[in-house]
Amino acid sequence: MANAEHGSSMDVKGIWRVFFVLLLITVVEFIIALAIPESVMPQIIKNVIYIVLTILKAFYIVAYFMHLKFERINLIYSIIVPLVFIIGIIAALLYESNYWLNIR
Amino acid sequence: MAHSATEHAHGHDHHEHHDTFLTKYVFSQDHKMIAKQFLITGIVMAIVGMLLSLIFRIQLAYPDEIFPWMETVLGKWGKGGKLDPNFYLGLVTIHGTIMVFFVLTAALSGTFSNLLIPLQLGARDMASPFINMLSYWFFLTSSVVMLISLFVETGPASGGWTVYPPLSALPKAMPGSGLGMTLWLVSMTLFIASSLMGALNYIATILNMRTVGMKMTRMPLTIWAFFCTAILGVLSFPVLFAAAILLIFDRSFGTAFYLSEIFIGNEALSQTGGSPILFQHLFWFLGHPEVYIILMPALGLTSEIIATNSRKPIFGYRAMIGSLLGISVLSFIVWGHHMFITGMNPFLGNVFMILTLVIAVPSAVKTFNYLATLWRGNLQFTPGMLFAIGLVSLFISGGLTGIYLGNAALDINLHDTYFVVAHFHLVMGSAAMFGMFAGIYHWYPRMFGKMMNEKLGYLHFWLTFAAVYCVFFPMHFMGLDGVPRRYYSFTGFEYMTEWVNMNKFITLSAILGSMAQLIFLYNFFGNILKGKRAPQNPWNSNTLEWTAPVEHLHGNWPGDIPHVHRWPYDYSRPEASTDFIPQNISDEGLEERLGGSKTIETPSHQEIPSAKSSADTMLFSRLLAFLSLKRS
Amino acid sequence: MAQQQLSVKSKAIWDGGTEPFGASYGKLMMWFFLLSDAFTFSSLLLAYGALRFSAPVWPDPDLVFKGVPFMDHANLPLVFVGIMTFILIMSSVTMVLAVEAGHRGAKNEVVKWMLWTILGGLAFLGCQAWEWTHLHHDGFWWGSTPSAEHLKEFFAGNPSQDYAQQFANLFFTITGFHGFHVFSGVVINVVILINTMKGTYERRGHYEMVEKVGLYWHFVDLVWVFVFTFFYLV
């Protein structure tokens, strides 16, 4: 089995551990959203935290559930590196949309 | 290894089933047949695209004349012998769409990726023959839908091949924005599915199915080009897909993703708050990689053909790979150069300008490497070689103007004029078409087991070459004079009337050029049945596809797949007895050959030693090889 | 097995005749397909981001998404979507468990966990249907927004018909596209479940198909994580 050797790195206990990490991150997001008032933490900071936490969640899903962490490094790179282009278009469009707002 | 063993067994019994007409020619899962299907569908689409362009070229050359046949052929679109202006726009749009997507994207990579990836890598077939077949059938369906859109009551999509909103987003904007545009979107959705399935297959095959010894750095440059092309396709077409989804919603569900502050008559449209620039960003994020999706396979074919027919190792193999990779990466970050004056943030324009000019570097690397490979080669002027050299010429002439256009300041004058038309027809339209012709002439023996007529090939080349330059070169001057593209007629503007004669010249050249294609069609279709039987290795080439039997069989090679011992460009090596050493010859095999026996291990190679190995040519080519090897 | 490890350790993985990524072609195609799909979703979310950024005002998510089933006039922002998120993550977990069982060749366990996964997918779709009806009730839909006096309820500051509309359009389109992915995932999962029960994979000697649909299923979960953040939190 091509992947039998990876199986041991993701046993049932490990799976549930990842689940609890994901749950925990989501709970933290809820606490920030519901329990911390704007005056303590402005929305912009909240947003940054949300995005960081989201990327963290994405990491756990891709690395453990999708098993990418245990694949060969080649595969990891060829999935992760192209995402750089998305960052490029995000940067361009955020800059653009700000400009649209200014000329609206 | 139970896993890959079963995979293998699976692969084998797959090849042994019996063929009916339907499974052999129609629902074939054999990559060689699928390649031919792509090619022939592509040729049909190219003929349609060419005919459309002739109609609108005639309109541009003779804007005031009455042509009774127009009414006969076009019906209500040619009322009274004059072309309908809306239909003119439809013709331009569908011509662009067909040529860009259906001919130069799908038919070019579809044909040659399918044919060459398994054969040149030493694989029995594509990774997933079934998905490969689906890819063709989606392509065929999308072609049919696109052709049907020509016949709808309100005309085909007419907003240009870039389908910018609002013309494409408001069904009432112009006649072609109605059903024609809907069909365009349906067709493109199918097309994207097809190209995705094809590209995934190519990538998986190239990664996993190379024969023993076929390192990545021993792959022919064709395969490298197809590989990069497939990657570009996988990453850029989904963005067009997303753009198309949003467009469909704007058209049919009353959303306003791309619509902002539009007035129809005096009334404000209720759909507002979006941005048409958003569409342009998404479109060109695909659009620029797309032009390289078109060009790179042609460049790959050219590399192979030029090296083979110069009887020289390709100059700078690794630099060629590097430039392919460089072009691939850069092509994702320059899309804004199509939008300099559409109201994009000027600062962003600067960024895109700089990035755009950088892309000239890898392009230049490729050009210089071609020239250096040709330099002092023992040139064999086959028709394929002529077309390959033609590609280099066109790539240079068209690429240079790209650098002008890449300057945001110059582009203010040049954007949307005939200068742009000249640029992309030379660098993309004609160059990629030449690459495709080169590929067809070169690999026709492999595809059909027959030879094409050389003399007709020469005639075809020279007429086409002359016509292409006569058609597109003068457009530069028109563009510099400010003549805009996509105009129905130039008689309404005083300053443009002086160009009417030029337009006549262009149109006549275009008609001549189309005639030349008849020669090609005759040569192509005529020889499928009647042609001379192809020898095993007509061009004395090194790559693996020429070791497979001339008559196609499922699984490509009888018996074992050849192993690979060297890179594909061992031409004119001084230590060899012939001026080429196929990739499957090991160093021991080479010594055996030198030791006098001209037969090599497997029987299918018996015909390899070429007619050209007479003593004097050998000496000559060895000398040249010696010189050029020292040089590189 | 031993052979495999040998070829991993030696530097020859790129020499041809091997699988350089240690993954079968089918898995590679699934991965690259998902990469491609990631670009589709990113483009959609990007369009959302650009349109929202260029808007002077935007509905406040806490005021829009505050309903919970069976609790009329509830004012509990995020609670319901929290439940949806939990369901989807749970179904991801059961999917990994199915894959894990597949590695051990435990057919009955695969069946069990696939069933749970399908159930999770259906539950998620049900929740989404409820969420859509709820918003529809409020007056949001493609091309329609709540009436002017109701609109105030959804904005923290000045209400705007145009941008409420823009919000509704984007919300329904993007969650709809995601929901469509969930739906296709459920269908594929059912097919795989049937094949498992018929013993197809047992005969084949491996459960790689389960792994491949697993990848797809987790991807759908992954996209939801982003949709959740950008529509409900930010």
Ligand code: HEM
């Ligand atoms: C040296 C490299 C190149 C540069 C710097 C360059 C630059 C540009 C620029 C700035 C434009 C926009 C012109 C305008 O609309 O005002 C343009 C248009 C275009 N280029 Fe290039 N280009 C290059 C090479 C290529 C290649 C290799 C291809 C195709 C294989 C290509 C295909 C096109 C097409 C199709 C358009 C026109 C699209 C349209 O508006 O319909 N270009 N190019």
Ligand SMILES: [Cu+2]
């Ligand atoms: Cu471009």
